[in-house]
Ligand SMILES: O=C(O)CCC(=O)C(=O)O
């Protein structure tokens with residue numbers, strides 16, 4: 607009988623990606639434990655080329671060293687898709703400012719919005735903005751190549767996750783459009799060493815859950831700072847381990863499995879404000895958010911109606927219907943019960959998943975995090991979320 611990591615775990619499991627079909631079974635069992643118990647794991651040996659990774663990583667300091675007027679040319683505020691550069695001090699988590707600068711870049715795609723006002727949220731997906739090729743030659747190719755490889759890894763992980771839930775490899779396919787209609791998002795982030803510290807280490811990014819099914823995170827420098835919250839509320843370090851990605855599960859997967867999978871609250875602390883760290887420089891990371899179909903809605907269909915018309919199928923049934931047709935096995939439910947219920951944390955929590963299509967949930971999350979971009983491109987929604995205007 608497989609055992610689970612206790613809910614008050616104090617470290618995060620490391621799991622090797624299988625290299626042969628014989629290893630798949632062991633991988634799926636370890637994955638099952640991570641899905642249910644920790645919501646986080648380190649993945650070693652993933653099929654992403656080391657050259658692709660090192661090429662991307664070599665651009666990161668150069669990207670952030672671009673002059674401010676160059677970065678402003680591809681600023682997020684120009685993009686209704688929330689893609690592009692965000693300078694320090696304009697991103698918010700739970701009404702507190704995050705101390706990081708970043709560029710959001712998604713897999714290449716044009717907008718699916720057809721101009722209908724009530725479906726404006728479909729404009730959340732669209733083309734990325736890049737620095738001009740003349741100022742950072744080769745960067746666009748480096749990030750696009752990286753994201754294409756990580757997208758493939760994400761697609762493969764979703765098939766393993768389905769099996770870890772006791773479904774067939776295609777058991778989660780109903781949450782995805784055909785690949786040409788899917789946009790996944792990533793970003794490149796720098797967490798600078800703060801000028802001074804007032805008591806506690808600063809908020810690089812505040813406590814939050816990720817929204818989608820899974821996140822594939824590359825910690826691109828050796829800094830500690832990433833922390834994961836266990837079920838007893840304690841913050842556990844998830845410091846970088848060379849040759850690994852950190853994988854975590856988001857609220858969409860938790861909702862879709864009605865709490866079998868854990869979306870785990872996490873945060874990043876700024877590097878300590880010391881001269882030693884100032885010499886080393888900022889912490890760098892590259893999170894990649896593997897999305898689900900923007901039209902999927904997680905809530906009860908009878909109560910909230912069907913998803914949007916543009917979907918390849920109008921039905922996206924939950925894996926576990928409220929009362930009947932438990933598709934997952936008794937064993938998985940036993941493991942979930944052994945873990946215990948998921949307490950409410952003070953993280954950003956995307957409760958709109960029950961009533962809104964996933965694209966709209968994403969938009970609400972983006973407006974909350976980037977209110978200046980929301981005010982410009984989605985003024986109506988902005989007014990609802992920020993009745994007193996921009997936070998300061
Ligand atoms: O920078 C990191 O290591 C994690 C960032 C993160 O959790 C996020 O952007 O959602």
Ligand SMILES: [Fe+2]
Nearest residue numbers: 814815816872
């Ligand atoms: Fe995150």
